[in-house]
Amino acid sequence: MRQSQFFIKTQKEPPKDEVSINAQLLTRGGFIYKNFAGIYTFFHLGTLVLQKIIKIVREEMDAIGGQEILLNALQDPAIWEKTKRWSDEELDIWFKTKLKNKSELGLASTHEEPLAELMSHYIHSYEDLPIYVYQIQTKFRNELRPRGGLLRTREFIMKDLYSFSSTEEELNEFYETVVRSYTKIFERVGLGDVTYRTFASGGAFSKFSDEFQTVCKAGEDTIYLDERKNIAVNKEIYTDEVLSDLGLNKKDLKELKAVEVGNIFKLGTRFSEPFGLMFEDEQGNKKPVVMGSYGIGPARVMGTIVEVHHDEKGIIWPESVAPFKAHLLNLHADVKKADDIHNRLTESGVDVLYDDRDISSGEKLVEADLIGIPTRIVVSEKTLEKKSVEIKKRGEKSISLLPIDKLHEI
């Protein structure tokens, strides 16, 4: 795609009202725009990254038998009153609104209640189970203090998976399947090395839940990591009793800041009982369905990737989520020859952004580092003399020459 026709506007200076690295770099790079506190627009560059993350998440959900569905944001209070979660005291992040007839509605921040209600009409027998459904849909949270750029916003896309099982054993088995799936997702998006399964509070549902915490300075959570055992404990449950439960030793633990990029819960029958979500087992006994829920926020993941992968010049996208694979810069070389290189790249299937604009070489190089596409390809009169282009990986120092007739090897 030609940059002259691409709507990207980068900025030299970070916006004054953003303190987080991800918001600063993503705004400067032309990925996002802040509408107001906790509310961001994604420009085309940002949408491309978000869609790549979503694609990876979707593939991994499908791979473990997830069936994609789509629930509504607008919520009927009657459903949430059954679990007492309509009240702002119980769930303090509701955005509430009204129909024309003055009856109240809410905007969902999660979907356990409506899905348990819905499934109660469809699940009747052990033969209907297990079922795993997920959606990729916009959630709303009335945050008092949104912060950290894309890390905590008031409106965000969420992947939420829900499991419906006939037994605790089946839930436990699927839960560990999701752990492996999430591990793979965080590896694929480039966060594998710094993301840890972390024990956290199970809330009203169970003793523990599991979080996936990515170690980075911007994190608002504190975790205690046992690097040898590759597990961590969230500060919220960091007690002698819990450590002894988990067989962890204080002296092996390192205190670190981290971002919660995923969380998984064993819900048990907390939601199925209020909604009469029951099934008949093989002996004809009525039992409540055993549920689990599993979340990942793709935009928060995007912000976390920037927090982890950047330098003083800009973002360093992992290839799997980069908006383009390659960034071709024409530094005052013959336009026809540069166009020809662009054509060769697109014809060999390379997803390339082509900076064909009439601006200085310095500006192009600085902007390429800021945007952070993994492979930079420079064409100049000097490289053309050698029938070559200059290749540099973002985040690495070495520069090499590649003959033009080997461009397809990129």
Added chain:
Amino acid sequence: MRQSQFFIKTQKEPPKDEVSINAQLLTRGGFIYKNFAGIYTFFHLGTLVLQKIIKIVREEMDAIGGQEILLNALQDPAIWEKTKRWSDEELDIWFKTKLKNKSELGLASTHEEPLAELMSHYIHSYEDLPIYVYQIQTKFRNELRPRGGLLRTREFIMKDLYSFSSTEEELNEFYETVVRSYTKIFERVGLGDVTYRTFASGGAFSKFSDEFQTVCKAGEDTIYLDERKNIAVNKEIYTDEVLSDLGLNKKDLKELKAVEVGNIFKLGTRFSEPFGLMFEDEQGNKKPVVMGSYGIGPARVMGTIVEVHHDEKGIIWPESVAPFKAHLLNLHADVKKADDIHNRLTESGVDVLYDDRDISSGEKLVEADLIGIPTRIVVSEKTLEKKSVEIKKRGEKSISLLPIDKLHEI
């Protein structure tokens, strides 16, 4: 995909509170679930159809140079006060809500204002124009009386494209490009034969806007169609003056019910002026940017397809948007042999739903007609004797035998 593991629950009887054909058939077929008036959940089958429609729309938007972005639903009133559209008198379908600090927010039913505001920070010169951006995002409309199943809901996915041009001429040219693009989209989703470009009121923006109206009984609009000229007029502007303007003659016009499946507007400078969305032309003169907006609602399109393509037995999906290409039914044939046919089909890349359940042949056949997958493949002891399967196209009467070793030809 094996139907025994697929979460689909069909119903013999239509839901009592649905009168529209699309809501009845889509609910009975296990595509959607009504949460409350105007609010629907999409099950996996429904999500598959919706995603196919969205994919077609996205491809056609990309083909005309659209750059996908993602705007927020939550809206700052200050932006909308600039065009006086925050007031419920001016825009009567707002859902309004409040932040914790009591300040008001709204849920967007359209995005002209926030996008004009945003672009005013980025567009400065004629060299920045034209720009075409679109999004596929959830809209909210506080409808007093939602109706017609998926045809008029309170929450729905919308594709909205916005154009930013330096001149009226450039807008007019792109506007006609969108007309061709929309025509292609409606052809591709199977509505081409009954969808007409229809002159409608331009509202506050211009003399006329254009709607794409699909002729069907469920439509809430009335149009007057000149079949020979292939254009129509919406009843709302059906006056002698308009007819004479458009060179239409009353006696050539047929009164028909129709669903508005798309609309396109020339906005001119209606939104750019209040937001100071100006650019410098080649002579250095400051001018307001000339805008257009272009909408299609994929879920409404889905409902309309059902209204147009069904019979007394169920839905007849056009192949382009069908949840699966083929529906393999095992009617009490040897399970291993049926599984083998399923494997052959998936190995040759056929997107197939496999009814492997232990229920009666009658139930399977009735349900297949209801769900409406284009090609039905029956395997039974009788067809196996002839080393064949039985092929029937949904909506056609003829049944033919296909040898198993020619399954890849499907």
